[in-house]
Amino acid sequence: MDDRGGSFVAVRRMSQGLERGNTCHTTSAEVVAGSAAWLGRGLSCVCAQRRESDARPSFDLTPSQEECLLRLQNRIDIPYDSSIPEHQEALKTLWKVAFPEEELRGLISEQWKEMGWQGKDPSTDFRGGGFISLENLLYFAKNFPRSFQDLLRKQEGDRAIWEYPFAVAGVNITFMLIQMLDLEALKPRNLVGATFLKFLAENESAFDLLYCITFKLMDNQWLAMRASYMDFNAVMKATRRQLEGELLQEDITRLEDLPSYSLLSR
Structure with missing residues (x-):
């Protein structure tokens, strides 16, 4: 899909046999075309549209929160670049952990559709999320x-x-979270974003975990x-509503306390 909009691709269900700072604390198919533009910066993604309720005064941050936000924003600002060896290796690693039993034939291959990319070159799908979506x-x-x-x-x-x-869908989730948490602003302009930065100051991987x-x-x-x-x-709209509600619960002191965290299995 290009930045002007267009169709997205849905994947037919595979059979069950198919197979900018530094003070943060660190912690350890077949396809069918649809008609909605639902991924990428500038597109009319329903799940990521800003609502009037988000237009609130900015929240003051501690120096630690400011540095952590800057560091995360630096990650967000990095586009995926298929000419950078580090990005190539990250993409190859993703294939290895996803399909350890199947050898990848190339960075441009029909195999990528098995993972749910729109075509044989996944680099074209990163526009909405950048390199951080691969991370x-x-x-x-x-x-x-x-x-x-x-x-x-x-x-x-x-x-x-x-x-x-x-x-x-994974790239779209990255994009939605960036919008929901207002991470491209100098300071968060909604309570959910301000709340998230408290978690980020304690856990540098908070964005990845929330993802x-x-x-x-x-x-x-x-x-x-x-x-x-x-x-x-x-x-995605229902997911965002539930996630916002959970993040604003008074008894949540870390992301692991979110009710939805229990859905994850290691």
């Missing part, structure tokens, strides 16, 4: 391999014949709504 997928695969494989292979629940494409929680929550919503590919935006 998010890798973090998910390495830290929660069971949940990652369950979602990749659509192993849980009574699923639709036409499923959301796993990898492209994993969100991906699993989205799939849980997908199953609960008995969704098919044309329902993707509705599922």
